[in-house]
Structures are given as C-alpha cells and as structure tokens.
Amino acid sequence: MQHARSLSKCAICGKTEEQVGTFPMVVGLGRVCLADGMKTVKCEACGDEVKLITSSRIQGKTLCLKDHMKELEKYRQHIVVTFDEDAEPVASILDKAYRDGPQGYTLLTIRRGRNSTHVWEAEYEKTEIFQTRCS
Ligand SMILES: [Zn+2]
Ligand SMILES: [Zn+2]
Missing domain, CATH: 2.10.110 (Cysteine Rich Protein)
Structure with missing residues (x-):
C-alpha cells in the first residue's frame, strides 16, 4: 500500500x-x-x-x-575549445581560456589535449546549468 x-x-x-x-x-x-x-x-x-x-x-x-x-x-551541451601551445605561450592560453570563453558559457576546466604534448582543451558548460547545479 x-x-x-x-x-x-x-x-x-x-x-x-x-x-x-x-x-x-x-x-x-x-x-x-x-x-x-x-x-x-x-x-x-x-x-x-x-x-x-x-x-x-x-x-x-x-x-x-x-x-x-x-x-x-542542447541543454547538456558542453563546448570544448582547443589551443595550441606551439602557436602561443601557455600563460596566454590560460588567460584567453578564462577571459574569452564562448558567450553564455562558464569555464569548467582546462586540460592537456589527449595524446598531445602541445594542445590544450578548455571545456565550457552553459552558464545557466552551471549555476543551477551549484546553487
Ligand atoms: Zn484533467
Ligand atoms: Zn516535435
């Protein structure tokens, strides 16, 4: 019952x-x-x-x-932006990843690309989801 x-x-x-x-x-x-x-x-x-x-x-x-x-x-969507360390210094990549992310998205993490020694991947998540999960 x-x-x-x-x-x-x-x-x-x-x-x-x-x-x-x-x-x-x-x-x-x-x-x-x-x-x-x-x-x-x-x-x-x-x-x-x-x-x-x-x-x-x-x-x-x-x-x-x-x-x-x-x-x-769409709601779950993440965006991954890649940067190449051969093209610019790491400091500038990190800086860019933080400041120039896609609009409406929040930077989740920045990491080395898989199987690569010079590619970095910045992963973004839609800001509204990010906020919902954190509140
Ligand atoms: Zn009814
Ligand atoms: Zn329909």
Whole structure:
C-alpha cells in the first residue's frame, strides 16, 4: 500500500485521481487525468500533433518526445575549445581560456589535449546549468 503518497490533481482540469499513481506525469506540466492526457497538443518545434501524455513542456514550450530529447541534448551541451601551445605561450592560453570563453558559457576546466604534448582543451558548460547545479 502506498499510504505515504497523496492523490494527485490534474494539472489541466484540477480533477483529483481516485487511486494514487493513476494519473500519468507530463514533464514540465505535472500529473494529468487520462481524459486530458489523451487530448492532442501541437509540438511547437516541429508542428506534429501528439498526445499530451507523450509531450513535455520545457521553458513554457510544448514539445513532442523527439524534440524534447533534442532540447535535452542542447541543454547538456558542453563546448570544448582547443589551443595550441606551439602557436602561443601557455600563460596566454590560460588567460584567453578564462577571459574569452564562448558567450553564455562558464569555464569548467582546462586540460592537456589527449595524446598531445602541445594542445590544450578548455571545456565550457552553459552558464545557466552551471549555476543551477551549484546553487
Ligand atoms: Zn484533467
Ligand atoms: Zn516535435
């Protein structure tokens, strides 16, 4: 028995489920009743009509499963910038890596490139993610 969990309310119509766990979860929206879950919504990225329960909401946008996955990929995105020690001194590489990173990204780490004695890699992560994780 699942006494600990309480009954969910539909995020669309406000109806309360009769048994715990019967309302499916829609990412970014919450639990919805089956009637609302079967309604079709339009993906704002590709325009496909999908059932609400297979959609998700990211930053206020309704997305189909495919675009949801794409969006997650983007969200996780890291950028790696490489510098060549043969072209400039290490001090200048470090300095540049810190100050001239891609806009909206935070420097995570700077390291020697794999299998290389002169290439450096600066790895950046999207600043918003970085902040979410650190707070
Ligand atoms: Zn409902
Ligand atoms: Zn889509």
